Amino acid sequence: MDKKILFIGGGQMAEGIISGLIRQGVFAPDHIFVSDVVPQRLIHLKTTYSIIPTDDPTQAASCADVIFLAVRPQDVASACAGLENIMSERRDILLASIVAGVDLAALTAYTAPGQKIVRIMPNTLIQAQNGFSAACVNTHVNADDRQLIQTMLEALGQVMFLSEAKYDLFTAYSCVGPMYIYLMMHALIQAGVRTGFSREESYAITIKNTLGAAQMLELTGDHPLQRIDTMTSPGGVTIDALASLEEDAFVGTILKSMKASVDKTLSFK
Template identity: 45%
Template structure:
């Protein structure tokens, strides 16, 4: 457990997911977590549900915090910075999960001598699998990165990346589960068409997905190395893979991610 005080500015769904994760994984004690939200009913809900501290004054909330996590709408971060920047110690780690707010803007808002971290949270936060992306400024030391990584371990894995990869992370990692869900839906439907109940088809598909992922993780092999061992001459599996190859399945997936990245760049 981190013997640190953390203050959340903004108590929306993503902030709540992080709060729930750090408490359930015993990374922070509820008594060391404070939240400020402009909605008093939201503050009260988080206080009653998780036993954390609520505060009506954001300057008081950040004064003694070791970590400040800003989870407000992007258009509100300027006013947040104006209200709190003169009340923050230089040793405090400031984390932003505000979509589209780059490190350069964070340094302009809070000044570059502060320890600043930009986070793109894991979208599969409730099951604590998947990656969160993190980018830090020069003031963040190795020991600070360890604290950030420990905090984010409540959400899954952490990957420190260059900021120029954030859009790619959005298109590939954040949207990634949607591509896999789409594929799973098709596999399950094919199981039903083959004669299995939808419950049994889903159970088989999920076990195959988990087993495939664990096999790649354990062996470190490329997926094609594994499928090569599964295809016997004139066999069943190679016949099925033939159809996927004819339908440009591989290229379609790559094009999907490329299209998502292009759209992410447009929205920046």
């Protein structure tokens, strides 16, 4: 792609995204500009990824197609200082923001009227290049912009365009999601050790069972309970294991926990 992107904030999230964009060839390193108030971050990013560091974001912004805000919420105002003038001359610039809790209406305050804005919640499993990122766009974003957003986010995994109301729920549901899988995997590894397998054997079995089960659902389109039905023979081992979990309200426990996650997310609004 011949487009240029300016990252404002070169922290952990920006680095994960930059590495994905370069790895997938979405942006060439010399088309990626990064501004950060911490000089060591710029040195690190230049050394590792050959991006172009800049201490003059307004100058870099004037030749950018995408300005990507990746600072903490309290730094948004200072990070956007001076950008409004550039954007009023370049309405074609797409402002992308991963800043948590700063909605489209708030971002509009830092842009020129009619500016194209997208909020992005990046996939939390970028290195695996699997997992959904969410994108929420304002009304000025056109089909070409959506394609650009899709191309950028597919370098990190999969992408889902959502309304802003659902975008907030995405944090509670999708971003928290891997925690449930990791905790389940931890439990299975412990159970393996308890059963008499070595930690290494338990780890290997758990990883392949997890990957394989997910692939089976993706391949067949089956509901998980359909797969479980195929495994539970009458009077067999699996139905006893399942019955024990049901008695302890396994599904209800997950639903209750997810409700806590949603409530917490909504309490920030």
